[in-house]
Amino acid sequence: MLTISDGVTHGVRTDSSGPALAARLTALGFDVTRGLVPDERRLIAAAVRGAARDHVLVVSTGGTGLAPRDVTPQALHELLDYEVPGFGEVMRAEGRRSTPFAVLSRSLAGVLGRTLVVALPGSERGAVESFEAITPLLDHALATLGGDAGPHPPLAGAAADDSGRHGDDDTTGGDDPGRDRNAADRPESGERDDTGGGSSGAEPGSILSGPPRELPPTGSG
């Protein structure tokens, strides 16, 4: 989990969204690792890229506002393999129930390799409300990204690996030393009703922040 803020980086601002969001993620069963990055496109991209190498989910807070100094979306537009526009749409649509200013948030999500990357606002309220809007989707999204549980059956001799970085489509997880697959272990849930309750009972996943690349698997399932 990455907090993206000049103010927090320079010690002139307290990070409130980071702890609040980490608590939510922990409650959902994720192992959370946190990091801090200033509002610099190059540094944001490097931190997200590094985190995505070892983890199935990267969540950032901050830098999604309207001001020219907010550059998280620009950094991700360049970095992500592809974006998933419904995430931003639903975070803003749900946010409008609380405040019309949710429209101004440039929150977004997309995919890098097989990692889901989600960029949330920096305010505690904005980050938590946006995250709650997408919580019911996380299990399904991570399972789909995790490998061949998705809609495409594996082709003989051709693993469904377009990223060129992960040669392993095994969804039984845990055997890839450079990648925590805990969250990807979950079986594809297919069509379900919205339980409204998110991921209770989910096995733990892991969210990395910051550039360290060769983490051992957290394995805290």
Add this chain to the structure above:
Amino acid sequence: MLTISDGVTHGVRTDSSGPALAARLTALGFDVTRGLVPDERRLIAAAVRGAARDHVLVVSTGGTGLAPRDVTPQALHELLDYEVPGFGEVMRAEGRRSTPFAVLSRSLAGVLGRTLVVALPGSERGAVESFEAITPLLDHALATLGGDAGPHPPLAGAAADDSGRHGDDDTTGGDDPGRDRNAADRPESGERDDTGGGSSGAEPGSILSGPPRELPPTGSG
């Protein structure tokens, strides 16, 4: 109408969304031709480009999911002259009434030349529900794209042809040997209420799948 799927192409998956959608289109008065393409960006782009040369509407199903093997949106981002973001937004917003996972669909629509291109999900339910969300818009959209019935009156000596490929703005249709204008024959309906019923009574249009380029006009209007 293009079914985009590795599984269907390789015979390991049955196409259910294709027939369901073809039935809907036929019921709306469209002449439907179908094709099948694997999940390869280059092949998707070639098939859509070929189909758009001769037809006013190209509809694809499949390849809009979250997995790295889903590449239809990426292929269309590069190919289309411009996208019309409201189509994707409304397909997801309406889909959320059935399932929260509609958020994950990267359904979209846009314009290539004067052809409307719509990319729907591969699941039967997702494809049909998404299509129903945009059905009330099709007549108006195709009429606007068909020529000078749109909001811009023709300028003397300067046909409203930005694509460089269709030098003919005549909306009386049928005289362009390389292009079926049936769907574009309809008069601009202007402001109307949402009848909720789509295009009942519409004259037939045509939807091509696959690369054949020099089709005669279907002329079944």
Add this chain to the structure above:
Amino acid sequence: MLTISDGVTHGVRTDSSGPALAARLTALGFDVTRGLVPDERRLIAAAVRGAARDHVLVVSTGGTGLAPRDVTPQALHELLDYEVPGFGEVMRAEGRRSTPFAVLSRSLAGVLGRTLVVALPGSERGAVESFEAITPLLDHALATLGGDAGPHPPLAGAAADDSGRHGDDDTTGGDDPGRDRNAADRPESGERDDTGGGSSGAEPGSILSGPPRELPPTGSG
């Protein structure tokens, strides 16, 4: 405020959205200057760029439809520093309450330097309804863009100026001869409830159309 239309430019169409929108803006306390541009990407980009040099808000009407001759979004995609997707989303979502065809509008907004640029439809109804959907956001958005009232405190020795064009983060306004800061004078309002009434009581801002670059401050606050 820019009216973008071939028809109006060539005298074959009457601009109805321009006067209607100007009246709304004036009622909100803005000083409105108007201009007229044909549907040409290069001319649209030049007009918006010129207007943004001197003003905090640039509003255009027209050229956002589905037809190939509608090129305002394409011109802005290239020109803007970044887009703010929630503006287009909320304009279409609110517009759907009146007509399903609001989905077809490619309305959008984004930021150029520290200027908010908003592109509305050319129809009077579409322009006014879209503008009303974003009216409650304008004060907050302009204050955020106006300088250091935003979420990022100024860093010592490094003004929050990413545009390379405006070296002045002072929000007390009026002392920048090349830029009207009236609208930016307003204090950051922070979290507020949606009053539903827009900006009554706001100090006047200014909306420029056309390329004149060295306007004196209007100073009519």
